[in-house]
Amino acid sequence: MRLMTCTILLASVLPLSASAGIFDDDEARKAILDLRAKVDAVSTKLDNKLDTKADKSSALELANQIEQLRGEIAKLRGQIEVLTNDLANTQRRQQDFYVDLDNRVRKLEPKKMTIDGKEATVDIGEQRAYDAALSLFKAADYKNATAAFTAFNVNYPQSAYAGSAQYWLGNSWYAQRDCKNTISSLQQLVKNYPDHPKAPDAMLNIASCQLELKDKPGSKKTLETVIAQYPETDAAQAAKSRLAATK
Known part of the structure; x- marks a missing residue:
C-alpha cells in the first residue's frame, strides 16, 4: 500500500516541476515555490497517515484520506495552470508594449x-x-x-x-x-x-x-x-x- 501511494504522489508532483520551468517572472516563480511547499506538506501528511494507519485503521479509511489528499494535489496543479496562463498573457502584453514603444521611438528619430x-x-x-x-x-x-x-x-x-x-x-x-x-x-x-x-x-x-x-x-x-x-x-x-x- 505504501509503495502504491508514493507512486501516485510522485506521478502527481512531477508535472509541477515541468510546469515550473516556463516561469521566468519572479512573482510567478515564488508562487510556484509556495505551491510546492504545500505539496511537500501533503506528502508528509500522507506519510504520517500511512505510518499510523498501518497499525490501527481500516484500509477503507486510509483510501478515503488518500483520495482527499490527491484532490488537494489536483487543486494545486490547477492553480499552477492558472498562473501559467496569467504569466503567458502578461508576457504577451509586455511584448506588445515594447513593440508599440519601439514604433513610437522610431517616429521620434531623425528622418x-x-x-x-x-x-x-x-x-x-x-x-x-x-x-x-x-x-x-x-x-x-x-x-x-x-x-x-x-x-x-x-x-x-x-x-x-x-x-x-x-x-x-x-x-x-x-x-x-x-x-x-x-x-x-x-x-x-x-x-x-x-x-x-x-x-x-x-x-x-x-x-x-x-x-x-x-x-x-x-x-x-x-x-x-x-x-x-x-x-x-x-x-x-x-x-x-x-x-x-x-x-
Missing part, C-alpha cells in the same frame, strides 16, 4: 529626406516647427507666420529648411506690405543660399519692393541681376518683361 533637391536629416521637432509656420502662412495669418519663421531660423540655423524658412519669412513681410523687412529678409536668403530654388523668385520680390519704395535704379539693377545669375529660370523671363515695360 532622412530630400529638401529643395538635397538629401538631409530632419528631426521631429524641426519638422513640426517648419510645418506649423508654413500652415500659418497658408492660412493668411502673416503676422504669426512672421514670428514663427523668425523663431524657426533662430532655433534651427543649420536646418535644411532654413533657406525656405527665410524665403517664406520675406513673403510674410511682403504680404503685410512691409517692404523694408521684405527686402532685408530676401536679400539674406540670396546672400546665404544663392543656389536655393526660391532665390530667383526672391529677387523678383525684392525688385517689386524697391519699385514700391521709389527706388527705380535699385529695382532695375536687381532685375538685371536675376537675368544674369539665373538666365534659364522663369524668374529671368519675368525680369526681362518687367525691364521692357519700364523703358
